[in-house]
Amino acid sequence: MMTTAASTATDRSDFRTVMIAGTKTGALIALAVVVFLAATRVLGPGGGAARALVQALVVLAAATAAAFLPAHWAVPRTTEGVAGSAAIGLWGTIVFSVIDIALFRPLRAYPWTWDAVGGGGTWWYLPIWWMLGTYLAWLGGMLWATRQARGEMSVGRAALPVVAGAIVLAAVAMLARLGVLLPVAAGGGFAITLTGLAVAGIARNG
Structure with a gap:
């Protein structure tokens, strides 16, 4: 009985857990985007270093949520749990994409547009976003x-x-002075560090 209890407390990759946890993750990322946009507009172009610092902090908070909340809910110990974390991350990116397309874009929330890069379409970056969120999770x-x-x-x-x-x-x-904006550097640094630590952990246990 103790073994059964332990197995149900870890490696959660069932459909219900993935759907509920992924929806929460996507909603939290959407909230982070709202905070980022609000900080950008409130501090304005003249915000300078203060605005960049606030944006970077929001990026780090969102990256932390995207990377570790799925694991918090999946409680991975084996390959199955890690796969559950990735599935939660993937579903979270899909939930965010729905919020983005249905709410943020009609309201013209962004002061920039990724669509122009792809010739006016949104589909070029959506797979990249899905892969990034899944990768972090x-x-x-x-x-x-x-x-x-x-x-x-x-x-x-x-x-x-x-x-x-x-x-x-x-x-x-x-x-x-690489010419990279601070929020971008913070996000990139997060992904690089996470990759290095994950690989090092596998090497130690391998």
Whole structure:
């Protein structure tokens, strides 16, 4: 009975968990976009460094949610749980896409448009968004699983080293004057750090 209880408490990849957790993830990412847009408009073009810093913090918060909330709900310990995390991430990106197309775009919420890059269509970037969200959730699930074996895990414990690495890489990019905006550097640093830590965890356990 104890084995059964343990198995139901971890590696949650059932349809209901994926749908509910993915919907929550997508809604939270949509909320993060609203906060990002609000900060951009309130602080305005003259916001300078303060606006860039706030935007970067929102990006890091959204990236943390996209990467580790799926793992928090799937509680991965094995391949099945990691796959469940990735599935939650994928469904979350689809939910966000629906919100984006049905709400944000008709309201002209964005001060920029990705559509112009794709010749006026939205479909060129949607697969990229789906892949990115799934990738982050997949790596977050792997990192969670490798560290879960060594003790209790939480979103904060999982995210702290990744966010720290992202901040360091973003600072390096700014100091090196690579011409990258701070929010972009923060997001890129998050993805790079998460990838490195996930691969290192697999190598240690492999």
